[in-house]
Amino acid sequence: MAALDLFGRRWTLRIIWELGNEPLGFRLLQRRCDGMSSSVLQQRLTELQEARLAEVLSDGNYTLTPLGHDARESLGPVIEWSRRWAAELADAPPAAAEGADDGRHNRS
Numbered sequence: 001m002a003a004l005d006l007f008g009r010r011w012t013l014r015i016i017w018e019l020g021n022e023p024l025g026f027r028l029l030q031r032r033c034d035g036m037s038s039s040v041l042q043q044r045l046t047e048l049q050e051a052r053l054a055e056v057l058s059d060g061n062y063t064l065t066p067l068g069h070d071a072r073e074s075l076g077p078v079i080e081w082s083r084r085w086a087a088e089l090a091d092a093p094p095a096a097a098e099g100a101d102d103g104r105h106n107r108s
Contacts, residue, residue, distance in 0.1 A: 012044055016054075020068075020069065022063075023057055023062060026045075052068075
């Protein structure tokens with residue numbers, strides 16, 4: 001549950017994703033994360049460091065630890081599933097108009 005709590009925090013997965021490719025400085029990481037606020041980025045980086053998933057290198061760049069890379073790799077099946085899900089949703093017929101009665105909810 002602790003891992004799900006950490007991964008469920010806004011921007012955490014995006015940071016893990018971005019750091020998985022290469023070490024990044026704070027400003028570049030912020031730009032790659034669509035310009036999230038510096039305070040949120042700093043908070044998430046601190047949380048990832050406390051969880052031992054990220055660390056600061058001697059040059060000031062942030063990188064994933066071996067444990068962080070393992071976490072990113074473990075998310076691969078979820079990413080693949082989400083791609084299949086998105087494709088299925090794209091092929092789905094439009095949802096019935098809100099409030100329309102299809103007979104499933106009528107209990108009178």
